[in-house]
Amino acid sequence: MPFTVLSLGGPVAPEGEEILRAAGIVSLSTGPYPGKTELLTLLAEIQPDALVVRLIERVDAEVMMASPKLKAVAKHGAGTNDIDIAAAAALGIPVLAAVGANAHSVAEHALTLMLALAKDLRAQDAFVRGGGWEKKAYRGHELRGRTLGIVGIGAIGSVVARLAVPFGLKTIAYDPYISDAAFGPHAEKVTELDTLLSRADIVSLHCPLTEETRGMIGARALAAMKRDAVLINTARGEVVDEPSLVEALRSGGIAAAGLDVFAPEPPAAANPLWSFPNVIVSPHVGGVTEEARRELSVMTCRNLVALLEGRKVDARFLVRPA
Numbered sequence: 001m002p003f004t005v006l007s008l009g010g011p012v013a014p015e016g017e018e019i020l021r022a023a024g025i026v027s028l029s030t031g032p033y034p035g036k037t038e039l040l041t042l043l044a045e046i047q048p049d050a051l052v053v054r055l056i057e058r059v060d061a062e063v064m065m066a067s068p069k070l071k072a073v074a075k076h077g078a079g080t081n082d083i084d085i086a087a088a089a090a091l092g093i094p095v096l097a098a099v100g101a102n103a104h105s106v107a108e109h110a111l112t113l114m115l116a117l118a119k120d121l122r123a124q125d126a127f128v129r130g131g132g133w134e135k136k137a138y139r140g141h142e143l144r145g146r147t148l149g150i151v152g153i154g155a156i157g158s159v160v161a162r163l164a165v166p167f168g169l170k171t172i173a174y175d176p177y178i179s180d181a182a183f184g185p186h187a188e189k190v191t192e193l194d195t196l197l198s199r200a201d202i203v204s205l206h207c208p209l210t211e212e213t214r215g216m217i218g219a220r221a222l223a224a225m226k227r228d229a230v231l232i233n234t235a236r237g238e239v240v241d242e243p244s245l246v247e248a249l250r251s252g253g254i255a256a257a258g259l260d261v262f263a264p265e266p267p268a269a270a271n272p273l274w275s276f277p278n279v280i281v282s283p284h285v286g287g288v289t290e291e292a293r294r295e296l297s298v299m300t301c302r303n304l305v306a307l308l309e310g311r312k313v314d315a316r317f318l319v320r321p322a
């Protein structure tokens, strides 16, 4: 009997499909955000050996138990907060993450948001399209000489720190879970989040969403930031308390924000963040460039095939419960 892999929320990229096909695996997929009831019926019917997690509300114990043959769950990405890791561990089902596959894309996206805010790109674009051509009112900035504060210097944060060098940014980083050496050559370690918040001109979030980081950037943290500082969030929407961010922007507590992620997603059409000219947003696309999508699919499918065939998978791709 060949193995069956079900991708939740859309198929993997053709390069990933090819890896599954070459291993003799049957590859199936659902549409984006499948409803729970229909999904449970589908899982019981096709009994997949593995799930690829793309666009789905949450893979919980009930979902994992619906297929009696389930041997692995693989996140088509790095953030695994949409999988109940503890439940998977209790069921003895390994969870894989495509760690680092989209790191460069997300890091470039964070830099793009920083640059777009520094150059007031959103307003300037609208101005020219509206027939304007007035340069005197322009108040652009350089990144050079500013302090970038990275919260979470893992795969993505490390690339951001490296890319920041040629811009002349000075980088400091806060990450309580890594060795001093892992901060690398481009970032100065700070041991307190508040130190980073009070020193940085740009705060860029690159930590995972955990019980500890949920709401970590709330009213108190925003008040610790400089009034002319900007906040960049390409991590997870829930790391920032959105009502507190709205209040900080409204009161001038911080200068601007660049956001790729929201809580919830998709955000409400009437989100108060849309009213601020000093906020630039994108629809959680930091990690989904063509290159990253290909790399994510290849990494996910390679690791899944290895796991299903009983070969060793590098420990950095295996997600452990907190």
Ligand SMILES: NC(=O)c1ccc[n+]([C@@H]2O[C@H](COP(=O)([O-])OP(=O)(O)OC[C@H]3O[C@@H](n4cnc5c(N)ncnc54)[C@H](O)[C@@H]3O)[C@@H](O)[C@H]2O)c1
Pocket: 077, 078, 079, 080, 099, 100, 102, 103, 106, 151, 152, 153, 154, 155, 156, 157, 174, 175, 176, 177, 178, 206, 207, 208, 209, 210, 212, 213, 234, 235, 236, 260, 261, 284, 285, 286, 287, 288
């Ligand atoms: N916008 C997107 O499209 C996109 C794409 C990929 C990943 N992400 C998000 O970015 C996050 C980081 O991805 P990564 O590949 O760099 O992961 P990673 O695991 O390589 O790095 C995360 C780092 O955050 C650190 N960390 C954990 N808790 C922390 C805390 N309380 N304070 C400070 N640091 C903390 C960890 O020690 C680790 O070094 C993911 O978890 C995901 O949520 C977003």
